[in-house]
Amino acid sequence: MPIKCLIIDDEPLAIELVRQHVSHFPDMEVVATAENALEGFDLLNKHQIDLLFLDIQMPKLTGLQFLKALTNPPQVILTTAYREYALESYDLEVLDYLLKPISFERFLKAINKYYKLQDKPTNPVTPAPSSPLVNDHIYVNVNKKHHKVLFQDMLYAESLKDYVRIHTQDDSYTTKFKISDFMGLLPSHFIRVHRSYVVNTQKITAFTGLDVEIDSTEIPIGASYKEDVLASLKGGRE
Incomplete structure (x- = not known):
C-alpha cells in the first residue's frame, strides 16, 4: 500500500x-x-x-x-x-x-x-530526466487561474514584497510567492543576482560587474551576490 x-x-x-x-x-x-x-x-x-x-x-x-x-x-x-x-x-x-x-x-x-x-528501508532516489523535479515548466496561480510557464520562456523574475512577477518573452505573471521560495522551484540555470531579482542565465546577453543584460533590460547585481554571480557567469556555469 x-x-x-x-x-x-x-x-x-x-x-x-x-x-x-x-x-x-x-x-x-x-x-x-x-x-x-x-x-x-x-x-x-x-x-x-x-x-x-x-x-x-x-x-x-x-x-x-x-x-x-x-x-x-x-x-x-x-x-x-x-x-x-x-x-x-x-x-x-x-x-x-x-x-x-x-x-x-x-x-x-x-x-x-x-x-x-515505519521500519521501512530507505528507498534509493535518483531523479530521472523525465521526473517533475527537472520538469520543463511550472504552473503559476494568477487570479485563481493556473498558467503554465515554460522555464525556457522565462527571462527573469522580480520580487514585489510577498509577490513575484515572472517576465517571459511575450508576457508577465504576478503570483503570490516570496522570491526565496520561488527559487526552490527553478532549475539550476536560474540564479539570484539581487535580493529582488532572479535571472535565467540562458537568456543573459551581456553582463558587467554591476548588472546583467537580457536583451534591452538591465538588471542590477546586488553587492552581496556579486562574487557568486560573476564566478558563475565567468566560469560558464548556467
Whole structure:
C-alpha cells in the first residue's frame, strides 16, 4: 500500500514544490492538497492520511492551531519560512520542521525519519530526466487561474514584497510567492543576482560587474551576490 500524503499550504507554488519532491518516492502518493486548514480538516476526515505536510502561517487558522485541534493526527512534517516556531512545534511531536525554500536533500532527510519510524528501508532516489523535479515548466496561480510557464520562456523574475512577477518573452505573471521560495522551484540555470531579482542565465546577453543584460533590460547585481554571480557567469556555469 502506498504512503498516502496530504499537503496543506496557502501558497500553490509551495504545494507544487512538495508534490514534486514526493513524486521521487515510488511508495508515496499525494492523495489531496488544501490551501487552508479548514479544507485540510475536511480532507483528513475523507481520506486515510499517513503523512501530512503542513504550513504554519495560514489565514484564519495557523498550522500549529490546526495541529493542536486534531485528536489523532497522522505523522506531520511542518513546512514554513519561519524559524521561530521550531520549539513549539517539537512540543507537538512533529516528525520534522522544514524551512522554505525546501531543498530536495533536506526533504530526503525528513522522509528518511518517516521510514525509520515505519521500519521501512530507505528507498534509493535518483531523479530521472523525465521526473517533475527537472520538469520543463511550472504552473503559476494568477487570479485563481493556473498558467503554465515554460522555464525556457522565462527571462527573469522580480520580487514585489510577498509577490513575484515572472517576465517571459511575450508576457508577465504576478503570483503570490516570496522570491526565496520561488527559487526552490527553478532549475539550476536560474540564479539570484539581487535580493529582488532572479535571472535565467540562458537568456543573459551581456553582463558587467554591476548588472546583467537580457536583451534591452538591465538588471542590477546586488553587492552581496556579486562574487557568486560573476564566478558563475565567468566560469560558464548556467
